[in-house]
Amino acid sequence: MVWMRAGRMLGGTMLAVLLAVSCRGASARAPDPEPERPSAADSPSSGTTPPTTLRLHGTIEPVRSRVVTVPRLTGSAIGPIILVHLAKPGTFVKTGDPIVEFDRAAQIKAAHDREAEYRDFLEQINKKRADQAATRAKDETELAAATNAVRSAELDLLDKDLVAPIVAEKNALTLEEARAKLQQLRHTFELKRQSEAADLHILEIQRDRALNAWKHAEGNADHMRIVSTLNGLVVVKTTWRQGTMVEVQEGDEVRAGQAIIEVVDPSAMRVRARVNQADVAQVRVGQVVHITLDSYPTRQFSGRLDQLSPIGATSGFSNRLRTFLAIFSIDGADPHLLPDLAAAIDLEPKPRPAEVAQSSRDLQR
DSSP: OHHHHHHHHHHHHHHHHHHHHHHHHHHHSOOOOOOOOOOTTTSOOGGGOOOOOEEEEEEEEESSEEEEEOOOOOSSOOOOEEEEEEOOTTOEEOTTOEEEEEOOHHHHHHHHHHHHHHHHHHHHHHHHHHHHHHHHHHHHHHHHHHHHHHHHHHHHHTTTTTSOHHHHHHHHHHHHHHHHHHHHHHHHHHHHHHHHHHHHHHHHHHHHHHHHHHHHHHHHHHHTEEEOSSSEEEEEOEEEETTEEEEOOTTOEEOTTOEEEEEEOTTSEEEEEEEETTTGGGOOTTOEEEEEESSOTTOEEEEEEEEEOSSOEEOSSOTTOEEEEEEEEESSOOTTOOTTOEEEEEEOOOOOHHHHHHHHHHHHO
């Protein structure tokens, strides 16, 4: 029992020593500094938070431009279309300057062939008319002779009482035969005239067809040479070839309707962008913007919002997302403003109703 009492006293003494050491360590530590609270001046209230600038991204495009495409030729057996001349990209052209020309040798040859066919049909028609005039004169002579024969037979029949009965009967048969021949010639005369008119009409149709083919071939040859309709810069279009996008070059075989170049007027440019449905409330027509080109970050241009689509287009990621098309005009002209360049549009924040009311109160004071 003695040793148990000694153990208890020793354990109590050690516990007291540990408590004393822990208390001294806690008192020796320095109190942690309280976190600094932001002052009322540094913490903006909800009503005075400055609005953030909205940034959009779009593409530069001209206000006035003309896309030159491969002409659609009329007729059959057109053949391949080869590009033989193309204005150099970046050059400035004026109205009436040739910018694109295609190989038109085949069209010129076709025009000459159709012209020869047309003139050949003209000669055939002239010959046919001359032959028909000769045939008509011959038929009219035969008709006149048959008419005279009928009259002569009628005169011979008048003296039937003065001649022998057999002669009188013979004269009657002659008159009947002359009248039948005259009737047959008149009927044949009308049929021949209708047949001649039909033959002549067929040749005239072939002549008109050859004339249309000739004019179409000439028109195709004229379409092979395209001139500029406005003053501007030449921008060469790209096409898909062998798995890559390349620019159209001289000597390429092109197809009808394919875009070759675009002539743009650099005096007036604009930016086309899309606005997310979450940001459309901060955008309004007439809003002043600042435009920066990604290729020339140091150059900044001013402009304003001209058009904003009232209906949003469906996004490609989700049917619930909508984007609104916006057109921004750019003030002035600059040689660095080229089509298809990426641009960033910074919109000045739209004033909130509280700020508008505060500014009106300040003006009243």
